[in-house]
Amino acid sequence: xxxxxVLAAFLGSATVAFVAIGTVWPAPSAAAFAGAExxxxxxxxxxxxxxxxxxEIRAQHWEKAYARLxxxxxxxxxxFVHDLTGDYPSLLTYSxxxxxxxxxxxxxxSEAQIQLTLHWATVVGSxxxxxxxxxxxxxxxxxxxxxxxxxxxxxxxxxxxxxLRWDVIYRGPGDDWGAQDVEAPHVRIVDMxxxxxxxxxxxxxxxxxxxxxxxxxxxxxxxxxxxxxxxATEGSFDKISHLLLPKxxxxxxxKFPNVTLSEVGxxxxxxxxxxxxxxxxxxxxxxxxQLHPTPDASLTGxxxxxxxxxxxxxxxxxxxxxxxxxxxxxxxxYVDKALLPQNPVPFQIHIPEDLAKNxxxxxxxxxxYSSGGSQ
Amino acid sequence: xRSRYPFLFCGLTIAAHLALAQGTSMVLPKTVEAxxxxxxxxxxxxxxxxxxxxxxQVLKREIQLGVTTQILGGSLYNAGHYLxxxxxxxxxxxxxxxxxxxTKPANLSFLAKPSRLSVGLHDGITGTAYVFDTYHNLLAAPxxxxxxxxxxxxxxxxxxxxxxxxxxxxxxxxxxxQGIDRFVARIGEVSSxxxxxxxxxxxxxxxMNARQSxxxxxxxTDPVRDCxxxxxxxxxxVTFTETYKGNQSTIDEPLKHGIAEVEISAHSGATFSIASxxxxxxxxxxxx
Numbered sequence: 001x002x003x004x005x006v007l008a009a010f011l012g013s014a015t016v017a018f019v020a021i022g023t024v025w026p027a028p029s030a031a032a033f034a035g036a037e038x039x040x041x042x043x044x045x046x047x048x049x050x051x052x053x054x055x056e057i058r059a060q061h062w063e064k065a066y067a068r069l070x071x072x073x074x075x076x077x078x079x080f081v082h083d084l085t086g087d088y089p090s091l092l093t094y095s096x097x098x099x100x101x102x103x104x105x106x107x108x109x110s111e112a113q114i115q116l117t118l119h120w121a122t123v124v125g126s127x128x129x130x131x132x133x134x135x136x137x138x139x140x141x142x143x144x145x146x147x148x149x150x151x152x153x154x155x156x157x158x159x160x161x162x163x164l165r166w167d168v169i170y171r172g173p174g175d176d177w178g179a180q181d182v183e184a185p186h187v188r189i190v191d192m193x194x195x196x197x198x199x200x201x202x203x204x205x206x207x208x209x210x211x212x213x214x215x216x217x218x219x220x221x222x223x224x225x226x227x228x229x230x231x232a233t234e235g236s237f238d239k240i241s242h243l244l245l246p247k248x249x250x251x252x253x254x255k256f257p258n259v260t261l262s263e264v265g266x267x268x269x270x271x272x273x274x275x276x277x278x279x280x281x282x283x284x285x286x287x288x289x290q291l292h293p294t295p296d297a298s299l300t301g302x303x304x305x306x307x308x309x310x311x312x313x314x315x316x317x318x319x320x321x322x323x324x325x326x327x328x329x330x331x332x333x334y335v336d337k338a339l340l341p342q343n344p345v346p347f348q349i350h351i352p353e354d355l356a357k358n359x360x361x362x363x364x365x366x367x368x369y370s371s372g373g374s375q
Numbered sequence: 376x377r378s379r380y381p382f383l384f385c386g387l388t389i390a391a392h393l394a395l396a397q398g399t400s401m402v403l404p405k406t407v408e409a410x411x412x413x414x415x416x417x418x419x420x421x422x423x424x425x426x427x428x429x430x431x432q433v434l435k436r437e438i439q440l441g442v443t444t445q446i447l448g449g450s451l452y453n454a455g456h457y458l459x460x461x462x463x464x465x466x467x468x469x470x471x472x473x474x475x476x477x478t479k480p481a482n483l484s485f486l487a488k489p490s491r492l493s494v495g496l497h498d499g500i501t502g503t504a505y506v507f508d509t510y511h512n513l514l515a516a517p518x519x520x521x522x523x524x525x526x527x528x529x530x531x532x533x534x535x536x537x538x539x540x541x542x543x544x545x546x547x548x549x550x551x552x553q554g555i556d557r558f559v560a561r562i563g564e565v566s567s568x569x570x571x572x573x574x575x576x577x578x579x580x581x582x583m584n585a586r587q588s589x590x591x592x593x594x595x596t597d598p599v600r601d602c603x604x605x606x607x608x609x610x611x612x613v614t615f616t617e618t619y620k621g622n623q624s625t626i627d628e629p630l631k632h633g634i635a636e637v638e639i640s641a642h643s644g645a646t647f648s649i650a651s652x653x654x655x656x657x658x659x660x661x662x663x
Contacts, residue, residue, distance in 0.1 A: 291621070
């Protein structure tokens with residue numbers, strides 16, 4: 001046996017041994033990532049206690065997380081879980097806690113105030129929520145109090161709804177080639193404005209459904225050089241409300257990373273529209289819309305579902321205009337809670353700090369999705 | 376399968392030229408109307424095989440030379456240029472003829488666009504008609520086509536256009552009244568009908584009224600109509616906006632039974648405005 005075979009046999013044996021050791025005595029962090037258990041810090045500090053709670057929530061060990069709370073007598077474990085993931089199906093129902101941050105705000109010998117920021121990984125990207133936890137020292141250990149927000153429930157009832165619904169019948173395979181098909185909805189870009197940002201060019205604009213039927217819409221833009229060669233083509237993806245009822249307007253935003261405006265000679269806009277079966281229900285009131293200046297410039301408000309149908313996911317799009325009425329920015333936020341009838345749900349859309357000073361007015365629209373089909 | 380025709384064609388043509396001087400001949404009509412019967416007269420004696428090849432069709436017949444061969448009606452129906460080959464034991468003869476469309480129109484393909492448009496558009500509706508015979512051969516001969524657009528109120532627009540290379544087209548205006556129009560293209564007894572929906576235009580003179588409703592304000596529009604007086608269709612979105620001390624509330628409400636109606640929080644000093652698409656309506660300042 002030469003030295004090469006000896007080395008190979010040694011490495012093979014060592015690998016098997018390390019795998020066995022790692023399986024039988026896993027490192028806490030590896031076990032936590034595998035979902036087996038959390039990385040537990042000591043609860044001998046207020047920060048450690050909150051960190052432990054965050055770890056249990058991340059591992060979805062609801063029972064253990066609930067057991068760590070100092071104020072668990074005030075609510076049930078189910079209410080605690082519903083507070084985190086929603087009572088009705090919503091964006092958070094199908095999400096996991098990606099990471100969390102713990103930030104001490106105030107501390108004394110017997111109590112502390114700590115902010116727990118939760119970064120949820122959802123199907124539409126990250127959703128961040130923050131809770132301020134009061135932490136108390138009981139004996140030698142610290143226990144957090146969970147600031148539970150009890151979820152509203154809808155009393156059993158019948159809500160009559162008589163809004164319009166549109167259904168579409170397209171031409172059939174047996175029709176003559178000359179037989180007309182149903183016309184695609186007529187849509188029009190009523191505003192378009194390119195903006196240069198640090199990470200590239202952004203096309204902002206608004207699209208109007210000028211037809212009398214609902215439209216499924218999207219917008220693509222192609223940047224052309226001065227010699228009319230194509231630089232790039234991008235679509236609005238989810239920075240648009242895809243369903244437009246008659247005479248409804250949606251903003252759109254299209255990003256072109258790593259492109260500068262000086263390279264662009266012209267822009268070719270292509271609005272796409274298709275007939276879609278849709279309902280005029282639900283109607284969402286967007287109340288208390290308020291622009292907040294810098295620092296932390298944002299648009300806040302609340303969504304009030306005026307219909308009987310529960311909205312599982314709401315997507316709020318804000319269009320921000322300068323004093324001249326020109327679009328200066330489009331931003332959005334997915335609301336992570338279901339919209340129950342007549343129960344206001346707050347939203348907050350952040351505005352880039354450098355653009356906030358130019359914002360004079362805004363217009364907000366909301367796209368809604370209900371289980372059993374998009375609306 | 377089609378890719379084999381050129382090879383077959385070439386083979387038969389070469390064979391025909393090789394045998395030209397050997398005494399067999401056939402007499403064909405120069406033109407045959409699609410679907411009609413016709414006859415082929417051959418000379419010589421003995422048996423031969425007749426091949427007729429044209430666009431999308433090939434016929435093969437075993438015939439007796441010197442006897443008139445009948446090709447039955449309906450055998451050749453695609454218009455175009457045809458080649459005939461007569462292949463005997465000792466010679467091969469070739470000839471050509473044309474199958475032309477039948478003279479009588481039997482089918483009409485009618486393209487009408489759009490299927491839905493706003494009222495009051497000049498030349499907004501176009502119709503194109505293609506004229507065919509029974510076998511769907513395009514009739515190239517000039518043929519007058521009548522286009523007729525009628526709406527429920529009884530207004531009729533009529534144009535008579537002569538086809539050029541088998542096609543005729545006409546443009547019509549959408550009328551001021553909404554409704555379902557019938558667009559008919561006709562040649563003699565052959566006609567084809569399409570439906571064109573004329574829909575209301577943008578709202579005109581959008582106006583709302585406000586009244587107290589408990590702790591809320593009820594905003595109700597007048598019946599929403601376009602500039603021609605047509606009722607704007609239900610489902611059209613009307614946006615109500617309340618502005619109060621820098622705060623704003625909006626509701627996108629679809630029309631129902633011709634009007635839109637919302638209830639919104641009441642603040643003394645608030646301003647209510649209304650819009651639909653790019654059309655603005657009136658404003659109301661609420662003082663209570």
